[in-house]
Amino acid sequence: MNTRVGLILAIIILAIFAADHFYFGWDLWIFLMKKHWALVTWIAFWR
Numbered sequence: 001m002n003t004r005v006g007l008i009l010a011i012i013i014l015a016i017f018a019a020d021h022f023y024f025g026w027d028l029w030i031f032l033m034k035k036h037w038a039l040v041t042w043i044a045f046w047r
Contacts, residue, residue, distance in 0.1 A: 001009075020028040 016028075020026060
């Protein structure tokens with residue numbers, strides 16, 4: 001990873017945090033973790 005790619009990824013991550021704070025009221029991470037848990041349990045079922 002070079003400097004340009006690192007800076008672009010950092011800007012994207014900061015933009016997601018800013019959007020979550022101002023638009024979603026910090027609820028985005030709760031929603032994503034619930035969906036992640038559902039995916040993990042679905043994958044564990046097929047194991």
